[in-house]
Amino acid sequence: TQTTRPQRILAAVQKNATRGDPRSVVKAIDQFCRHKEWAMNVGDEKGCILDSVVTEVNPATVLELGTYCGYSTVRIASLLPSHAKLITLEFDPGNAAIARQVIAWAGLADKIQLVEGASGDWIPKLKEKFGIETFDLVFLDHWKDRYLPDTKLMEECGLLRKGSILLADNVICPGTPDYLEYIRNSPRYKSQYFKSHLEYTKAEDGLEKSVFLG
Ligand SMILES: CCCNc1ncnc2c1ncn2[C@@H]1O[C@H](/C=C/CNC(=O)c2cc(-c3ccc(F)cc3)cc(O)c2O)[C@@H](O)[C@H]1O
Numbered sequence: 001t002q003t004t005r006p007q008r009i010l011a012a013v014q015k016n017a018t019r020g021d022p023r024s025v026v027k028a029i030d031q032f033c034r035h036k037e038w039a040m041n042v043g044d045e046k047g048c049i050l051d052s053v054v055t056e057v058n059p060a061t062v063l064e065l066g067t068y069c070g071y072s073t074v075r076i077a078s079l080l081p082s083h084a085k086l087i088t089l090e091f092d093p094g095n096a097a098i099a100r101q102v103i104a105w106a107g108l109a110d111k112i113q114l115v116e117g118a119s120g121d122w123i124p125k126l127k128e129k130f131g132i133e134t135f136d137l138v139f140l141d142h143w144k145d146r147y148l149p150d151t152k153l154m155e156e157c158g159l160l161r162k163g164s165i166l167l168a169d170n171v172i173c174p175g176t177p178d179y180l181e182y183i184r185n186s187p188r189y190k191s192q193y194f195k196s197h198l199e200y201t202k203a204e205d206g207l208e209k210s211v212f213l214g
């Protein structure tokens with residue numbers, strides 16, 4: 001019977017990466033997606049920009065919207081200080097199951113809380129469920145038409161504080177026009193575009209980094 005793309009990505013990790021070594025997991029996925037089968041991970045080029053933002057922010061609390069196979073989850077968590085917590089939301093059970101195994105292979109399960117469910121349902125519950133006050137960093141990489149409604153929801157739920165950083169993937173390709181328009185024109189954010197390329201291709205894409213001003 002036919003395997004799914006996430007299942008093939010997990011197989012590549014289990015074959016080529018070293019257990020407990022997050023960077024080897026990241027490398028194995030990038031190798032597979034560059035040379036065998038494209039997949040919508042943030043990838044190595046935009047991943048370096050992600051790494052630099054994570055290192056600069058040095059967050060104690062991180063929220064990721066859209067886990068997929070856990071590539072960016074592992075990439076972010078591998079750079080977090082020991083006490084830090086990363087919550088990642090994934091509503092597709094198949095993808096969540098694969099991501100859990102990728103995260104386990106990387107040895108990062110104790111840093112990462114993967115919540116199976118939709119961002120719209122879970123964002124209002126994160127404070128009470130996980131004792132979170134606010135997020136220092138949010139990585140948006142789920143359905144592109146959900147970036148704006150979920151950002152407004154995070155504002156309404158008081159999950160952002162003065163200085164919280166939003167980092168959004170794919171603001172050019174596939175594109176998130178309504179989110180960009182809002183975040184770049186809102187007096188409540190200071191935004192910066194990091195030009196890059198769509199993962200594993202020469203097409204333009206980029207990350208938008210926005211600071212919530214309170
Ligand atoms: C209720 C829907 C909104 N809330 C949600 N809550 C939790 N998880 C959600 C989610 N939406 C989507 N997800 C999950 O995130 C993942 C979806 C990511 C969507 N990403 C893209 O479409 C994407 C697409 C491309 C892409 C670019 C060019 C191209 F030709 C084809 C694809 C590149 C990327 O980097 C991308 O991120 C899936 O695992 C999905 O199950």
Ligand SMILES: [Mg+2]
Pocket residue numbers: 040041042141169170
């Ligand atoms: Mg993406």
